[in-house]
Amino acid sequence: MAQVTLNNVRKVYPNGFEAVKPASFAINDGEFVVLVGPSGCGKSTMLRMIAGLEDISSGELNIGDRVVNDVDPADRDIAMVFQNYALYPHMTVAKNIGYGLKNRKIPADQIAAKVQEAATMLNLTEYLDRKPSQLSGGQRQRVAMGRAIVRDPSLFLFDEPLSNLDAKLRNQMRIEIKALQRRLGVTSVYVTHDQVEAMTMADRIIVMNGGVIEQIGTPSEVYHSPASTFVASFMGAPPMNLLNGHAAGGRVRVGDHDLHHHDQDRPLTVGIRPEDIVPDTTGPLQINVSLIEELGAHRLLHGTLQDQAITIHVGKDHPVTTGPIYAAVKPNAVSLFDVESGMRL
Template identity: 85%
Template sequence: MAQVSLNNVRKVYPNGFEAVKPASFRIEDGEFVVLVGPSGCGKSTMLRMIAGLEDISDGALTIGDRVVNDVDPADRDIAMVFQNYALYPHMTVAKNIGYGLKNRKIPAADIAAKVQEAATMLNLTDYLDRKPSQLSGGQRQRVAMGRAIVRDPSLFLFDEPLSNLDAKLRNQMRIEIKALQRRLGVTSVYVTHDQVEAMTMADRIIVMNAGRIEQIGTPAEVYHSPASTFVASFMGAPPMNLLTGRAEAGRVRVGNVMLHQHHEDRDLTVGIRPEDIIPDSHGHLEVEVTLIEELGAHRLLHGQMQGHPLTIHVGKDHPVETGHIRAAIKPNAVSLFDPASGVRL
């Protein structure tokens, strides 16, 4: 296991494009950190710099107690699991898992023992003699993980490993990867564009946008106290409602609705999570519901309040119809942002 530290690490390509702006953070020994953001935000570039697959333009990257800027990937004591599995089609599962050990001249008996241990851990013992073409997508991903596990690395790197799987299998593999990381205790960095994966798997989340780190925090911190309107809208399904408001005479107003106390007169962006709005016949919000999404365990009500699009999240047993309703906001559930910069106030 190892700590990973980035000190003003930056990536600029020869054409001048700055893919990753100066970034500094530390990943603790045994921690599971998820890099999340939309396509092109720099998360995969960041992972590839940690892996040694991309040169670092500026700054220092430390794994354990050594700076590894100029250390080859093979000498960084890492194991990487890719989106495309990268299995050898002509080899059996057992040979795919043990191939890296064979290249390192590990004795055959030791390789067999490690392969068997990994196969047992990943429920692959019945498939060791099969070729990758005879496996499901989930089984192939387990083989790729087994190949990483047998190396006993100090650092696991996952590059969108579940994006090729269907929704049900992604849910299953999320649980399996997190449980496996807990069992092994290996420091792990996981890249995804899926905020559900980030929320459910991470000890801490690093949210990236346009090459910049927007926020670092636990899933609860990122969700309940987003550092910017970008984080508020990206983390959450459905995302946070963002309304145009203004603070006047110590109160926050959206249209003609007073919501929250504030200390100075100014324009604001007001953020409210959909689950923090409750249909209430005595509530002070007037909402026009135009669409109801039935999702089994809960419902999403889509409509407008004071001309602003609004989504409300209610339980499956909550009776509601389209049309005019009144609603209330849970106490202390309002986030305020600067409308120009998007930064949380």
């Protein structure tokens, strides 16, 4: 078990590309932190620096109470699960799981016992003698997990471990990984580009974009109070509606509609989650619905609010038609952002 602290950790590649701008944050003991962002945002580089697979250009990385900048990956007391599982194809499941222990000169009988224990935990006991090629994707993923947990590391690192699985299996493995992490209580860092994984698995989410950390917070904070327009549009499917507005005389207006209050007179970006706009025949917003997306449990109405695109989320029981409808915004559901910087106000 360990706390992980990053102090101005930065990554610059030899060609001058700054993949990770100086970043500082701490991961608490036993916490499950998800690094999320679009591809190329630096989240994988961040993880690989923590793993020791990538050199840290400047700054300081602590795992537990050690500075590990120059410590070999094998000596950082970490375990990593890779996107393509990275199982050794010529070894049986048992050997795959036990390889790290064997390299640490642990006696064979202890290895066997630990492999057995891990296999039992992951329902792999009947596959111990098989080769990875004889396993399904989900089983391979479990073997990769087994290889990680068998070492009792103080830190788990996950590099998009579910992205090669089909949707159904992904949901199942998501729950399994989360449950396993809860049970073992091992500090974990999990990289993904899938915001659903981030929301469902994380204790805290770190949203990255262009090598910069945009926001660190609980899933609820990140979702309901996004720190920037980037976070607002990245987290959530469909994303938050971002509308051009203007504050004057203490009122924030989008077109003719009065939505919120703000003290300064200035242009603004107004963010409202699709589910925070409720159809209401007496509501103040007039929205022209042009397209209805049927999703079974709910529907998405796409339309315009005075020439600005807007999406509304409505429950399955609500009758919908295209054409003009009236809607209201739930109280306290409006986020305001600076037009220039995109930062939350």
